[in-house]
Each structure stands twice: as structure tokens, then as C-alpha cells.
Amino acid sequence: MKLVVSKDILKVNDKIAEIIGEKLENRGVMAVNILGSPGCGKTALIEALVKNAGDRFKFAVIEGDLATSRDAERIEKLNVPAVQINTGGGCHLDANMVLTALDDLDLDYVDVLLIENVGNLVCPAAFKLGERKRFAALSVPEGDDKVAKYPTMFQSVDAVVVNKIDLMAYLDFDIRRVENDLSKLAPGLKPLLVSAKTGEGIVEFSGLIEKAWNEFQKAQR
Amino acid sequence: MHEFSIVQDLMELAEDELGKIGYTGKVNSLTLVIGKLSGANPDSVSFAYDAISPQTRLKGAKLIIKEPSAVCICGGCGVNSELAGIDYRCPLCGSGDVKVEGGRELRLDSMELED
Ligand SMILES: Nc1nc2c(ncn2[C@@H]2O[C@H](COP(=O)(O)OP(=O)(O)OP(=O)(O)O)[C@@H](O)[C@H]2O)c(=O)[nH]1
Ligand SMILES: [Mg+2]
Ligand SMILES: [Zn+2]
Numbered sequence: 074m075k076l077v078v079s080k081d082i083l084k085v086n087d088k089i090a091e092i093i094g095e096k097l098e099n100r101g102v103m104a105v106n107i108l109g110s111p112g113c114g115k116t117a118l119i120e121a122l123v124k125n126a127g128d129r130f131k132f133a134v135i136e137g138d139l140a141t142s143r144d145a146e147r148i149e150k151l152n153v154p155a156v157q158i159n160t161g162g163g164c165h166l167d168a169n170m171v172l173t174a175l176d177d178l179d180l181d182y183v184d185v186l187l188i189e190n191v192g193n194l195v196c197p198a199a200f201k202l203g204e205r206k207r208f209a210a211l212s213v214p215e216g217d218d219k220v221a222k223y224p225t226m227f228q229s230v231d232a233v234v235v236n237k238i239d240l241m242a243y244l245d246f247d248i249r250r251v252e253n254d255l256s257k258l259a260p261g262l263k264p265l266l267v268s269a270k271t272g273e274g275i276v277e278f279s280g281l282i283e284k285a286w287n288e289f290q291k292a293q294r
Numbered sequence: 295m296h297e298f299s300i301v302q303d304l305m306e307l308a309e310d311e312l313g314k315i316g317y318t319g320k321v322n323s324l325t326l327v328i329g330k331l332s333g334a335n336p337d338s339v340s341f342a343y344d345a346i347s348p349q350t351r352l353k354g355a356k357l358i359i360k361e362p363s364a365v366c367i368c369g370g371c372g373v374n375s376e377l378a379g380i381d382y383r384c385p386l387c388g389s390g391d392v393k394v395e396g397g398r399e400l401r402l403d404s405m406e407l408e409d
Contacts (some may be wrong), residue, residue, distance in 0.1 A: 074406075228382070
């Protein structure tokens with residue numbers, strides 16, 4: 074006898090992600106899931122963003138790492154509420170972890186919730202966290218071939234930020250390869266060039282958040 | 295990626311579904327759908343399944359995996375075609391104005407029960 078099931082395997086995660094999405098929407102909070110490899114500068118970009126746009130948005134940050142609370146401590150130094158999730162050995166954040174972390178935030182005082190995922194170009198792509206937008210960060214020292222080598226991740230995002238462009242002069246990084254690979258993988262997606270160190274492109278990076286926020290406000294009405 | 299946790303979720307789902315209909319007999323096979331864009335690797339899923347399933351209710355059930363491709367629906371020339379590799383542009387006219395459908399499935403389709 075054939076028993077038809079036809080159910081998604083990660084449905085437990087997706088269901089929780091939906092709950093998070095609704096909860097955040099009801100409280101007027103826009104979540105952005107930030108993905109990228111270890112050390113590409115996700116935390117540095119969040120720091121730069123908060124410094125640049127902190128007067129316009131009330132930010133809160135959820136930090137995902139296997140161990141330590143170092144990233145959350147960096148964010149708290151900027152007087153932004155931060156919750157650290159330690160995944161133990163886990164290679165990605167899942168919706169259940171984020172739902173639990175939300176208990177530690179006062180959502181009435183949050184406009185934009187930045188979720189820094191575990192540094193990994195593979196697994197985080199498969200787990201929705203209730204976010205409105207997904208941003209990928211890629212950095213110059215990683216090489217210009219990462220978009221083509223990790224297509225699932227780059228295909229799943231709404232924006233790609235290329236960080237550490239201050240190092241461009243020292244490395245053979247051809248931005249045209251990134252643009253070309255993206256144009257095949259995610260037509261219409263153009264990488265935004267930034268340096269969290271020098272501040273170059275950070276105004277434009279804030280602009281991405283601003284644009285997403287305006288869309289979110291429109292959708293809310 | 296995390297194929298082991300995928301298989302654990304799969305086991306739970308399968309056991310739940312069997313529980314719902316109160317079936318206690320043998321399961322001959324499970325048919326799984328793993329889309330080409332799902333990010334899960336069918337070989338790794340099979341490997342994890344072989345390691346995990348003997349300790350479960352699904353002991354001895356064969357794993358059948360279907361791997362559907364994604365379809366690209368072109369806004370330029372209007373033709374639907376199968377996506378090849380990681381190039382998401384229309385293979386016919388090269389247009390980037392495409393909608394990609396399917397390929398992201400990670401789903402338990404059905405189970406074949408012995409009786
Ligand atoms: N030169 C340069 N270095 C940078 C830039 N952004 C970040 N870094 C450095 O890169 C290193 C990693 O930065 P993080 O912000 O910790 O990176 P991350 O992606 O958050 O790392 P994980 O959380 O461990 O995955 C640090 O030493 C930063 O100082 C940049 O724009 N230019
Ligand atoms: Mg970090
Ligand atoms: Zn076409």
C-alpha cells in the first residue's frame with residue numbers, strides 16, 4: 074500500500090520561521106538575516122551600520138556563533154541590545170534558536186533586527202529565520218570565485234555586499250567575476266562594494282536597510 | 295551540509311505519519327524529493343540514512359530519491375526550460391528576466407507499506 078505524505082522535511086523550522094515573521098510584523102520589527110563566511114566582516118559591517126544609521130533606526134542584534142559571546146559584547150559596546158546564541162557545534166542558526174532569543178529583546182524598542190548567522194556559506198541558506206531580507210557578505214581576501222562556488226547561498230539572498238575593498242590593491246580580486254557570476258545566478262543583483270574599516274560604501278549599505286524599511290512600512294499599511 | 299539533521303527530521307516525520315494511521319507493520323520504502331537547488335546532497339542523505347535508519351522504526355526500508363531540476367520561466371521569450379548548472383539566465387535567449395520555479399524541494403513524498 075502506498076501512503077502519500079507529501080510534506081516538507083524542514084517544515085518544523087519553516088513553521089517556526091513563520092511564527093517569528095508574524096510576531097515581528099505585529100510589533101513593527103523588520104529582521105535581516107546576514108550570511109557570510111567566517112571572518113568576512115559581518116560583525117564589523119553591523120558595527121559600521123549601527124554607527125551610521127543608529128540615529129534613524131532602533132537596532133537590535135542577534136549574534137550566532139558556535140562559541141563565545143565576543144560578537145554580542147562588541148555590539149553592546151555601541152549601546153545596541155544584543156543577544157548571543159551559541160550553537161555548540163551547530164553550523165547554522167535555526168528558527169527555534171531565534172525564537173528563544175527573541176525573549177531576551179524588548180521588541181517595542183526595536184525597528185531593525187539584524188541577525189548575524191554562523192559564519193558558513195552553505196547551511197544557513199536552508200534555514201529561514203522569519204526574516205524580511207537576507208544579505209550576504211563576501212570579503213576580498215576570500216577570493217572572487219565564491220559566488221560561483223557557493224551558488225545556493227548567493228541565489229537565496231536579496232543583496233550582496235563585498236567587504237574589505239580597502240584590501241583590493243593587495244590581492245588579485247576581480248570584481249567583474251563576482252558581477253558576472255551574480256548576473257547568471259541572481260539576475261539583477263549587483264554587489265555593493267564596502268569597507269567596514271574605512272567606511273567606504275557604508276552610506277550605501279545603510280541605504281539598503283532604508284529601502285527595505287520603506288518597503289516594510291508600505292507592506293504594513 | 296547538515297544531512298544528518300535532515301535525516302533525523304525525516305525519521306520523525308515518517309514515524310508521525312505512520313502513527314497517524316496507526317500502522318505498525320513494515321515499511322518497504324520511502325520516496326524522498328531532493329530538488330537540485332535544495333542545497334542537500336543526495337549521496338550524503340543516503341549515507342546518513344544508512345547510518346541512522348537501522349536504529350529506527352524504518353529499519354530495512356529502502357530509500358528512493360527523486361531529484362527534480364528547477365524550471366526557468368523566461369519573461370523575455372516566454373519559454374520554460376530546465377535550469378542547467380548555476381546559470382539562472384534563459385538558456386534560449388539569454389535573458390536575465392526569469393522566474394525560477396521548483397528545484398528547492400526537500401520533501402517526503404510517500405511510503406510504501408507492506409500491507
Ligand atoms: N582590512 C579590513 N579588515 C576588515 C574589514 N572588515 C572587517 N575586517 C577585519 O576582519 C576580521 C573579521 O571581522 P569580523 O567582523 O569579526 O568578521 P565576522 O564575519 O563577524 O566573523 P565571524 O563572526 O567569526 O564569522 C577582523 O579582524 C576585522 O577587523 C574591512 O573592511 N577591511
Ligand atoms: Mg561575527
Ligand atoms: Zn528566453
